[in-house]
Amino acid sequence: MRRVSFAPHIWRRYASNYHVPGWETVIGLEVHAQLKSQAKLFSGPFSGGLDDAPNTRVSPFDAAFPGTLPIVNVQCVESAVRMALALGASVQQKSTFDRKHYFYPDLPAGYQITQKYAPIALGGFLALHKSERRVRIKQLQLEQDTGKSRSEAESSYHAIDLNRAGNALVEIVSEPDMRSAEEAADYVRTLQALIRNLGVGDAQMEDGSFRCDANISVHREGQTFGTRCEIKNLNSVKSLVVAISTEVARHVETLLAGSAVMQETRGFDEMRTQTYPLRSKEDAPDYRYLPDANLPPLLIDQGFLEHMRQTMPELPDAIEARLQRQYSLSQLTAKALAGSSTGYSINGTDVQYFERAAQYGHPTSVANWLVNELRPLLQSDFASSSISPERIGLLAELVHSGEITYASGRTVLHDMVQHPSDERPADVVARLGLQKVSNASHLEELCKRCLEELPAEVEKYRTGNERVLNKMVGYVRRLSQGTAEPAAITNMLRSLLANEK
Amino acid sequence: MVAEPSSAAIRDIAVKDNICTTEWNTTCSSAMLKNFKSPYDATAVRLLRNSGARIVGKTNLDEFGMGSLNIHSIHGHVINPHDVAERRSTGGSSGGSAAAVASGMCFAALGTDTGGSIRLPASYCGIYGLKPSYGLVSRHGVVAYADSLDCVGVLAASAQNVHEVFGIISQHDYHDPSSASTGRRDRVRDLLQQRFANSFGTSLHGLRVGVPQEYFPAELSPAIAHSTRIVLSRMQRLGATIVPMSLPSTPYALSAYYVIASAEASSNLARYDGVRYGAYVPPDATTDVTRAAHIYALTRTQNFGAEVRKRILLGTYALTAEAFDNYFLQAQRVRKRIIDDFDGAFALPNVRRVVEEEDTLLATSPSVDILVHPSAIRTAPKLDEDSGRLDAYVQDVLTVPASLAGLPALSVPAGTGDDGWPVGVSLVGQWGSDELLLEVAEVLDKHVSSSQPDEPHR
Structure with missing residues (x-):
């Protein structure tokens, strides 16, 4: 799928301007998350991956061959139940399947099996990570994915790929509890982290394993909710934020102009950063929902639920609490490692990586090096880097124990990222000559050289300009190639300058 | 007329063309599937092949299946085939299967029955036709008309032949989510054994037979009522x-049947869109x-x-948001x-219902083991009359209740009417009592072949 990068000025404009004083925004999200499984929701043994050649992961059922019947895949039910439990939702003892009808080439049966009348779970909430808000969950339902259709350029033909047809999705419907685009983005990231931690899905918006529709309305503060519009198929967090912001602006402008917002379904044009109408309420399709007569009700008993509860992996909130307790990490660092604020961690692998690295270095230092130094270089989860947890742990310890400076540590880290090897961090330090300038006479030498080479700055300092000292400290650090510590340089410079008086 | 098989191992079986076979196309008699060849055999076909049967066509x-x-x-x-010169209908929708059996072309034929499609042709053609309990015979590989009603069944020249084929195809099938579990099958067998410790042999002693008055409507031909009384x-x-x-609910069955069957049909037939099946008509x-x-x-x-x-349009309407409550839910x-x-009428509990309900159901009286009623309101109509008239639907009054309830129903030949054409009488039992119906029919068979003329029951 195409990744869209917004021009920075557009991004800045919308990221900062989405709140209009005097108005309140109300947002509800519908998320479709693909469940990872060997088989599709109602058919085995295929489940389509992104790398498969078109139409190679298709059973007769997926292609709606006459005479084929659906068989529920228990693994998908388990995944949905785990998600429901993680969201504190009430798993229904009995849920049922219904057919939603519409004609489209990527929907071979002419209907999608979903859970309209009795979904698998009701209620629950998702606690956002950047605010205190708990977004209530309305329901979770299991349903089939469709195939993919693509219009060939300059051709009247559609290309159909049924690999995805019949894959299991869980639809998570929130209540309209979010009040800004930022909260919506927070909701998405938090939910993604949860899904990955549970190991039930990849939750990647870019590859379509996590898809999002947003319901948006605005109203003047203190008044009742306005008319809502639904924006379909938002395929990145940035799209979500920009689409909500532009839509909010559109609603406010419409209302200020004395017009009414029409209830409708809209699309989002990423290139033009604006939403456009898809269909009005009057054109809303009648899906002719029909209880599926083939599939018996899905019955979930207490024993099954209890088993699911006992085999649940540790969830982000619990992991964060444990990291803070066990390793004395700050909440912010713990969140970053648990993946709930970044969305990078898949199945808690970042936490596992940290815990292994922390065996070799001071935990708070290790966590800091991972979150603040390694992450910006990788832009992905730690395990996907070529650096072993042991090397990071040892590096963090070299800095923490004062053997090398923080700046030298960065140099070593960059070297480790650029040259994958098993070389011990201490050996990298030696190879790059980054041992700390601990020798006082060497430091004095460098500082004296600084005073000679920067006479103008020395003069300014003497006339009472204390700030110029920073420039001189930086100069000495460069002379030492980062091996001298700023505090030591400052002390040395002050004493030299005082002696010269 | 029917060839006696020389060996139990090899039986010639004809298969209705809405049941998938890898040999031959599976057309459903529709232009839409004219060239459709299934990549797999239906479970019933596979079980027959495995038992040594030969699928002959x-x-x-x-x-x-609509008609x-x-x-x-x-x-x-x-x-x-009873008298080709008269050009009468075999009934439908399993008309071809009934004709193949009645003309001796095969030992037995598979049919499907959604609202009477096995029982009516059996009645018109003077043969036996069993619509089994819903869920006993796998629907895997049966091109769906209405999933909650469709049943695969057997047509043959004797109850014994039906019994033999039914015994082969009545198996739990993983590929059909509505297939009855072995546990449920065992349970109903146990209940039947408690009720009738010994098989009947040559008498029907202890059998309670219900005659529901609603199954003798005004449209019923007097000769058919007479034939039914003789059987009784x-x-x-x-x-x-x-x-x-x-x-008492019987009179409402017909409308309910057409709403449900059409609604499910409109859904099941949505897949025939010209993208994969049917002669594509370009815009x-x-x-x-x-x-x-x-x-x-x-x-x-076009296809x-x-x-x-007509039924797709009716069913599509019944499922629209405005009609759903008044039509489909009603x-x-x-x-x-x-x-x-039905549950109130039968001595046997309905094992498809949840356990706690059963005690009360058992207590209801007067309870019976089977129901007997005419299979059709008349003998086979001439092909040139009647086609497309509402009569064609009125006929279904007698057969759709058992379909809606998922009950086994066996049409047995019961002599001929005034015009010399075959008449059929239906035996209906509680869910899972298919074997009981077949045994009763076998006892009647033996009796007919060895006895004097009967007086009608008053």
Whole structure:
């Protein structure tokens, strides 16, 4: 799928301007998350991956061959139940399947099996990570994915790929509890982290394993909710934020102009950063929902639920609490490692990586090096880097124990990222000559050289300009190639300058 | 007339053309599937092949099983072999299967029965036809008309032959989510054994037979009522107790059936859109090509026959948001009442219902083991009359209640009417009592072949 990068000025404009004083925004999200499984929701043994050649992961059922019947895949039910439990939702003892009808080439049966009348779970909430808000969950339902259709350029033909047809999705419907685009983005990231931690899905918006529709309305503060519009198929967090912001602006402008917002379904044009109408309420399709007569009700008993509860992996909130307790990490660092604020961690692998690295270095230092130094270089989860947890742990310890400076540590880290090897961090330090300038006479030498080479700055300092000292400290650090510590340089410079008086 | 098989191992079986076979196309008598060849065998076909049976061919039907006269077919009408010169209907929709059996072309034939499609042709052709309990025979590989009603069953020249084939295909099947579990099958067998410790042999002693008054409507031909009474009197003489009774919800069954069957059909037939099946009809200049549905409409209009189109439209309407409550949900409520009626009538509990309900169901009286009623309101109509009239639906009054309730129903030959054409009588039992129906029919069979003329039951 195409990744869209917004021009920075557009991004800045919308990221900062989405709140209009005097108005309140109300947002509800519908998320479709693909469940990872060997088989599709109602058919085995295929489940389509992104790398498969078109139409190679298709059973007769997926292609709606006459005479084929659906068989529920228990693994998908388990995944949905785990998600429901993680969201504190009430798993229904009995849920049922219904057919939603519409004609489209990527929907071979002419209907999608979903859970309209009795979904698998009701209620629950998702606690956002950047605010205190708990977004209530309305329901979770299991349903089939469709195939993919693509219009060939300059051709009247559609290309159909049924690999995805019949894959299991869980639809998570929130209540309209979010009040800004930022909260919506927070909701998405938090939910993604949860899904990955549970190991039930990849939750990647870019590859379509996590898809999002947003319901948006605005109203003047203190008044009742306005008319809502639904924006379909938002395929990145940035799209979500920009689409909500532009839509909010559109609603406010419409209302200020004395017009009414029409209830409708809209699309989002990423290139033009604006939403456009898809269909009005009057054109809303009648899906002719029909209880599926083939599939018996899905019955979930207490024993099954209890088993699911006992085999649940540790969830982000619990992991964060444990990291803070066990390793004395700050909440912010713990969140970053648990993946709930970044969305990078898949199945808690970042936490596992940290815990292994922390065996070799001071935990708070290790966590800091991972979150603040390694992450910006990788832009992905730690395990996907070529650096072993042991090397990071040892590096963090070299800095923490004062053997090398923080700046030298960065140099070593960059070297480790650029040259994958098993070389011990201490050996990298030696190879790059980054041992700390601990020798006082060497430091004095460098500082004296600084005073000679920067006479103008020395003069300014003497006339009472204390700030110029920073420039001189930086100069000495460069002379030492980062091996001298700023505090030591400052002390040395002050004493030299005082002696010269 | 029917060839006696020389060896139990090899039986010639004909298969209705809405049941998938890897040999031959599976057309459903529709232009839409004219060239469709299934990549797999239906479970019933596979079980028969595994038992040593030989599938000898595919049989004509009303398109997708929709019809009562076997006149809605791209392969043409099926002519009743009882007297070809008279050009009478075999009934439908399993008309081809009935004709193949009645003319001695095979040992037995597979049919499907959604609202009477096995029992009516069996009645018109003078043979035996069993619509089993819903869920006993796998629907895997059966091209769906209405999933909650469709049953695969057997047509043959004797109850014994039906019994033999039914015994082979009545198996739990993982590939059919509505297939009855072995546990449920065992349970109903145990209950039947408690009720009848010994098999009947040559008498029907202890059997309680209900005669529901609602199954003798004004349209019923007097000769058919007469034939039914003769069967009842024969049963009585064999030791059975005849119990007149009422199933009050019966008159509502027909409307409920057509709403439910059509609604499910409109859904099941949505897949035939010209993209994968059917002779694709390309859009022309006047077609609005902005929606896929508009393009599909061309193919669907041309490739579906009139009766199928009618039912798709009816079913589509019944499922629209505005009609759903008044049509579909109302029909579901009627269906529930019909099941209640039957459960109140039978001595045997309905094992498809949850356990706690059973005690109360057992206590209801007067309870019976089977119900007996005419299979059809008349003998086979001539092909040139009647086609497309509402009569074709009125006929279904007698057969759709058992379909809605998922109950086993066996049509047995019961002599001939005033015109010399076959008459059928239906035996209906509680869910899972298929074997009981077949045993009763076998006892009647033996009796007929060894005894004097009967007096009608009064």
